[in-house]
Amino acid sequence: MAADAGTAVHDRNAIRAAVADAHRREWAFVLAATARVTRDLDAAEECVQDAYVSALDAWARQGVPRNPGAWLTTAARHRALDTLRRDRTLRAKLPLLIPEQSQADAEADDGEPFTADDRLRLVFTCCHPALAREAQVALTLRLVCGLSTGEIAKAFLVSESTMAARVTRAKKKISAARIAYRVPDATELPDRLDAVLTVVHLVFTTGHTAPGGPDLVRADLVDRASELARMLRTLMPDEREVAGLLALLLITDARRETRTDAQGNLLLLEQQDRSLWDAARIADGSALVIESLRGGRPGRFALQAAIAAVHAEAASYQETDWPQLLVLYDRLLRVWPSPVVELNRTVVVAMVSGPQAALDDIAKLEAEGRLDGYHYLPATKADLLRRLGRAAEARSAYLAALKLTDNPAERGFLSRRVAEVSMADGR
Amino acid sequence: MAQYAILIYEDESGFANGGDELWQTMMEMHSRFAGQVGEKGGKILGGDALEPTSTATSIRNDVVTDGPFAETKEALGGFYLIEARDLDHAIEIAKLCPAPFGGVEVRPIMDTSGG
Numbered sequence: 369m370a371a372d373a374g375t376a377v378h379d380r381n382a383i384r385a386a387v388a389d390a391h392r393r394e395w396a397f398v399l400a401a402t403a404r405v406t407r408d409l410d411a412a413e414e415c416v417q418d419a420y421v422s423a424l425d426a427w428a429r430q431g432v433p434r435n436p437g438a439w440l441t442t443a444a445r446h447r448a449l450d451t452l453r454r455d456r457t458l459r460a461k462l463p464l465l466i467p468e469q470s471q472a473d474a475e476a477d478d479g480e481p482f483t484a485d486d487r488l489r490l491v492f493t494c495c496h497p498a499l500a501r502e503a504q505v506a507l508t509l510r511l512v513c514g515l516s517t518g519e520i521a522k523a524f525l526v527s528e529s530t531m532a533a534r535v536t537r538a539k540k541k542i543s544a545a546r547i548a549y550r551v552p553d554a555t556e557l558p559d560r561l562d563a564v565l566t567v568v569h570l571v572f573t574t575g576h577t578a579p580g581g582p583d584l585v586r587a588d589l590v591d592r593a594s595e596l597a598r599m600l601r602t603l604m605p606d607e608r609e610v611a612g613l614l615a616l617l618l619i620t621d622a623r624r625e626t627r628t629d630a631q632g633n634l635l636l637l638e639q640q641d642r643s644l645w646d647a648a649r650i651a652d653g654s655a656l657v658i659e660s661l662r663g664g665r666p667g668r669f670a671l672q673a674a675i676a677a678v679h680a681e682a683a684s685y686q687e688t689d690w691p692q693l694l695v696l697y698d699r700l701l702r703v704w705p706s707p708v709v710e711l712n713r714t715v716v717v718a719m720v721s722g723p724q725a726a727l728d729d730i731a732k733l734e735a736e737g738r739l740d741g742y743h744y745l746p747a748t749k750a751d752l753l754r755r756l757g758r759a760a761e762a763r764s765a766y767l768a769a770l771k772l773t774d775n776p777a778e779r780g781f782l783s784r785r786v787a788e789v790s791m792a793d794g795r
Numbered sequence: 796m797a798q799y800a801i802l803i804y805e806d807e808s809g810f811a812n813g814g815d816e817l818w819q820t821m822m823e824m825h826s827r828f829a830g831q832v833g834e835k836g837g838k839i840l841g842g843d844a845l846e847p848t849s850t851a852t853s854i855r856n857d858v859v860t861d862g863p864f865a866e867t868k869e870a871l872g873g874f875y876l877i878e879a880r881d882l883d884h885a886i887e888i889a890k891l892c893p894a895p896f897g898g899v900e901v902r903p904i905m906d907t908s909g910g
Contacts, residue, residue, distance in 0.1 A: 498882055545903045546797045548881035556883075 386432045387423050394437035395514030396599065400486035401441045403549060405448040409493075409511060409539055412448065419444035487512070488551045488603050495564040496547045503538035504567050510535050513592050523574060523589055561604075565613045565669055568596045572617050577775055584628050584777035590621055612660035612670030618653035619676040622646040634781035638685035650680045668704035671696055690719040707738040711745055714752075723752040743772035747782065754785070759793035796878045798840065798904035799885040801892050804869040807847050809896030824893035832877060837888045842875035869897040876904070 398419065403412040419440045426443075433439040494507040502524075509515045509523075521531035541547070552560040575589025597614040604610050626640040657677045660670035675696050682688035697713040710733055718726035730749050739745045750765030763786060770782045810817065832839050848863040848870045855864075863870055875892065879885035882901070889901045 496882075498886070544905070545901075546881040548883055552883075 380428065383424060383428045383432070386427060386436065387420060390423070390436040390440060391420060391514055394440055396487045396490060396512045397437050397485065398440045398444055399511060399514070400490035401484065402444040402448055403490065404484075404486055405445050405452070407549075408543060410543075411451065412444075413511070415444045415447040415451070416440070418447050485603065486549075487599065489549050491564055491600070492551055492560060493542060493547060493549050495560070495567050496542070497560070497563055498545065498547060499538050499541065501567070501570070503534055503541075504563065505570055506531060506534050507538050508567050508596070509571065509592065512596065515592070519588075523586065561607060561609060562667075564600070565609060568593050568600070569613060569616070569669070571596065572620075576620065577778070584632070584634060584775065585624060587624075590617075590624070593617060594621065608660045608663070609667040609669045611656045612667060612673045615653040615656035615660060615673035616669055616676055618649045618656070619673060619680050622649035622653065622680060628777055632777055632780075633784075634777040636781075637679065642684065645680065650677075653677060654681065665703065666699070668700060671700040671703065675700070688719070690716055694720055707733060707736065708742070708744075711739060711742075711748060714748060718752055718755075723755045727752050727756070741772060743769045743778075745769075746772070750785065750789075754789055754792075757792075759789045762789045763793060796838075796880060797885075799877050799879055799882075799889075800902045800904060801842075801875040801877060801885075801889045802871055802900040802902060803873040803875075803892065803894050803897070804867075804900060805872045805894055805897030806869050807849075807872065807896075810847075810872075821893065824895075828891055828893055831891045832888055835884070835888055835891075836880070837884065838878040840876040840878055842873065844873040845871065847872070872897075 395416070399409075399412055399416045402415050402419075403409055406412040406415060422443055423436075423440060427433070491508065491512055494511055495504045499507065505524075506520055509520045510517065515523075517532045517535055518528050520535075521528040524531070526534075571589055572593035575586040575591075575593060577584060578586040578589075594614075594617050597610070597617050600607075600610045601614045622645050623640060625646075626642075626644045627635060629635055653673065654677045657670065657673045660666060661674060666674070675693060678689055678693050678696065693716045694713070697709065697716055700709055701713065710729070714726040714729045714733075717729055727749065730745070730752065733739055733745065734749075746765045747769035750762045750769060753759075753762035753765055766782050766786045766789065770779060770786065773779060773782070810821075829839055851861075851863040853860050853862060853864045877885065877888060879888055882903075885901050885903075889899050892899050
């Protein structure tokens with residue numbers, strides 16, 4: 369195939385960098401378009417990987433093409449068509465991952481730069497409700513973000529063989545149970561979209577407070593989640609919940625640099641240096657919040673983003689608009705009755721009505737037992753008890769929280785609090 | 796089109812005391828379901844109800860025992876073999892399948908043709 373007359377860079381390192389860049393930017397587009405031809409995600413992945421490998425040589429000879437994504441897509445689809453032509457029986461056996469006519473499309477535009485964007489099909493397939501949530505997350509990172517199985521395993525603290533088995537099983541189910549390669553229609557879209565946004569948010573929160581490893585934040589996962597949210601925003605500009613999710617990620621991540629001190633110790637919202645927050649991101653996020661709240665009942669991501677925006681726009685912790693936050697939390701609970709939201713609401717209740725009122729709400733949550741094993745429950749309770757001067761009770765609650773988290777920064781914070789209240793208790 | 800089994804798992808005690816009236820209701824529900832499958836663009840290829848697990852005999856390594864293969868609260872009580880476009884379509888159909896005392900499981904039929 370003729371390469372575009374792009375910049376003629378023949379430096380090996382520059383080529384490798386260009387391929388790596390294209391891997392990060394174009395993987396989802398290339399894979400999604402190739403899956404149309406192969407009608408099988410496994411086969412598509414192989415063809416796309418081959419295309420990236422062949423790019424290393426081809427681009428060194430011919431220069432980096434003007435549109436690397438189109439070049440890679442054409443290369444991967446050629447390979448897929450070759451494989452299919454060679455193996456008619458394989459082709460007959462392949463499940464109808466996508467409707468018949470797209471096979472004709474695939475043949476027709478043979479050799480032409482491919483422009484149709486199938487990324488949404490890919491995303492919705494990876495996040496299909498017939499797959500377990502952990503499989504949805506793994507598949508999205510593998511197939512949409514192009515992460516290796518090893519990288520995903522590391523992020524979720526499981527062995528590489530466990531993660532490989534999880535991905536393989538999910539791909540087998542897609543093919544054997546015939547999970548369709550399509551974007552859901554309007555009636556299914558709200559539920560299906562919620563699953564997609566939940567997966568992206570889960571990738572973000574896993575990175576935002578890493579479950580293990582030396583750092584509080586796993587920047588790679590946070591960045592991947594932000595890229596996914598941006599991609600969804602581009603592909604679904606009218607979906608308000610997509611705007612809400614992107615806003616939530618932007619505003620939350622704007623505080624990244626201030627969440628720990630120079631020694632890596634955790635800093636609470638009230639201790640963070642607000643002048644170091646990324647004002648540009650907060651402004652971008654806040655503009656999206658307004659858009660996501662407009663027109664009809666806002667969804668849970670829009671409301672969570674609105675809550676984050678109220679915090680982000682306050683000049684100081686004391687000057688935060690707590691009554692406004694309480695209103696937002698109550699609305700959020702109506703669309704998303706989650707015990708975690710109820711727990712977060714108690715923090716606001718404490719600011720509006722005092723720590724005792726918040727403790728009463730916490731007691732109700734404890735009685736329900738839905739947050740058993742969630743370390744933020746005893747941690748929040750401990751903080752309220754500490755503020756009420758009930759040092760001994762605070763101490764045992766901090767110790768309970770400490771038992772439930774492995775994140776080093778969080779453990780450090782809780783241990784310091786245990787020491788503080790122990791001193792106050794005269795131990 | 797692809798083939799799927801809809802496996803109906805229910806708590807058998809739900810049927811134990813229902814008598815003729817429940818039997819009639821269930822028959823009506825299933826014939827309504829059969830009609831709905833066609834309306835949804837699917838097709839029923841087969842299916843049957845099973846006698847309760849108290850009538851089951853299990854054989855494992857040539858050892859014959861009285862009772863179902865696994866003792867569970869909800870037991871396999873019947874099945875349909877259907878034809879559907881894809882999993883979403885099969886799920887849409889399976890959601891209509893009557894199972895008042897339990898639920899259903901959708902399983903793709905394995906394609907054993909052509910090795």
